[in-house]
Amino acid sequence: MSCRRYRRPAPDAGLPREDDDDRRRPPVFGEQAFPQGNEGLPADITMRVAARPPAVHETGVIMTAPQPVRIGVVGAGLMGRELAAVCGRWSQLVDHPVLPEVVAVADPQPAARDWFRRVASVQTFADDWRPLLDDDSIDVLYLAVPHHLHEDLYIAAADAGKDYLAEKPFGIDATAADRIAAAISGSDSFVRVSSEFPFFPGALRAYAYAASGALGDILEVRSQFAHSSDLDRSKPINWKRRVETCGRIGVMGDLGLHVAHVPLRLGYRPATVYAMLDNVVTQRPGADGSLVDCDTWDNALLACRVPSTTDEPRRFSMLWET
Numbered sequence: 001m002s003c004r005r006y007r008r009p010a011p012d013a014g015l016p017r018e019d020d021d022d023r024r025r026p027p028v029f030g031e032q033a034f035p036q037g038n039e040g041l042p043a044d045i046t047m048r049v050a051a052r053p054p055a056v057h058e059t060g061v062i063m064t065a066p067q068p069v070r071i072g073v074v075g076a077g078l079m080g081r082e083l084a085a086v087c088g089r090w091s092q093l094v095d096h097p098v099l100p101e102v103v104a105v106a107d108p109q110p111a112a113r114d115w116f117r118r119v120a121s122v123q124t125f126a127d128d129w130r131p132l133l134d135d136d137s138i139d140v141l142y143l144a145v146p147h148h149l150h151e152d153l154y155i156a157a158a159d160a161g162k163d164y165l166a167e168k169p170f171g172i173d174a175t176a177a178d179r180i181a182a183a184i185s186g187s188d189s190f191v192r193v194s195s196e197f198p199f200f201p202g203a204l205r206a207y208a209y210a211a212s213g214a215l216g217d218i219l220e221v222r223s224q225f226a227h228s229s230d231l232d233r234s235k236p237i238n239w240k241r242r243v244e245t246c247g248r249i250g251v252m253g254d255l256g257l258h259v260a261h262v263p264l265r266l267g268y269r270p271a272t273v274y275a276m277l278d279n280v281v282t283q284r285p286g287a288d289g290s291l292v293d294c295d296t297w298d299n300a301l302l303a304c305r306v307p308s309t310t311d312e313p314r315r316f317s318m319l320w321e322t
């Protein structure tokens with residue numbers, strides 16, 4: 001059996017599919033591509049399997065033999081665990097061509113690594129990311145570390161030629177983001193940002209409706225992620241609530257992409273931005289319970305002007321709220 005997991009995808013690969021009608025069409029077997037069949041799978045990711053008879057699920061759906069994809073997780077925190085949990089439920093998907101398997105984890109914190117001992121497929125436990133980048137048996141990396149580490153890690157992974165899914169915001173600031181983008185462009189790596197919002201059913205519908213042009217001239221756009229977690233004053237300080245490790249971007253680095261992604265995908269690119277930023281929580285409990293400074297922006301409203309494509313030279317208003 002052979003499996004070519006990733007052929008170099010087209011620039012728009014990774015976009016949610018709007019037409020899912022052919023999801024249950026049987027895949028093509030043999031040394032042929034079967035790019036159809038999986039919601040959210042980039043249309044030109046090409047799977048190849050040796051010819052063999054397909055199994056038939058009780059629902060009548062023809063099932064392919066899923067190809068294992070070996071995943072290394074860097075950063076065994078909230079999102080690293082989330083990824084492992086998602087992979088654990090993957091077999092629920094009928095007729096999916098791949099079977100992700102978390103085989104390695106890297107995190108300097110022993111307790112964080114130890115959580116992964118419950119995942120039977122994990123064989124490598126490392127306190128540093130280097131062994132995972134150098135391990136040719138790992139197909140894909142998932143990178144989920146604090147923002148101040150994005151630049152070094154994402155560039156190192158691209159330099160190592162690894163394909164990876166990495167967490168937003170791809171750098172602690174614009175300089176880091178530019179360096180990461182340059183390293184990826186100059187590499188053979190297939191890289192995607194972990195941004196789930198455009199895949200939610202509601203967001204898919206909103207996107208499809210707006211993209212269809214049915215809205216006519218756009219009056220204004222509002223996009224918000226009304227997530228109040230960091231406005232809870234009793235939440236202890238952590239890397240997300242410090243400029244040094246989260247970035248001056250503050251809440252916009254945490255939630256901003258969720259708000260911006262669908263409008264940007266629709267082509268609503270701000271020509272001007274006026275930011276209203278609020279440092280609501282200035283102190284939080286530290287490790288010993290005493291209050292320490294919390295210097296990140298906790299609430300942000302970006303008032304933007306976007307050139308109208310249907311009603312030039314108008315610029316419509318767009319409000320991004322995090």
Ligand SMILES: NC(=O)c1ccc[n+]([C@@H]2O[C@H](COP(=O)([O-])OP(=O)(O)OC[C@H]3O[C@@H](n4cnc5c(N)ncnc54)[C@H](O)[C@@H]3O)[C@@H](O)[C@H]2O)c1
Nearest residue numbers: 075076077078079080106107108109112144145167168194
């Ligand atoms: N897509 C989303 O919805 C979503 C949600 C939450 C967080 N995130 C993003 O995920 C990333 C991680 O956030 P989190 O909530 O999982 O943080 P977390 O603090 O829960 O986990 C981060 C982990 O990285 C580890 N780490 C630190 N230095 C490391 C190193 N040198 N090598 C390997 N691991 C190291 C830490 O020990 C910790 O276990 C951030 O970029 C964050 O913005 C995305």
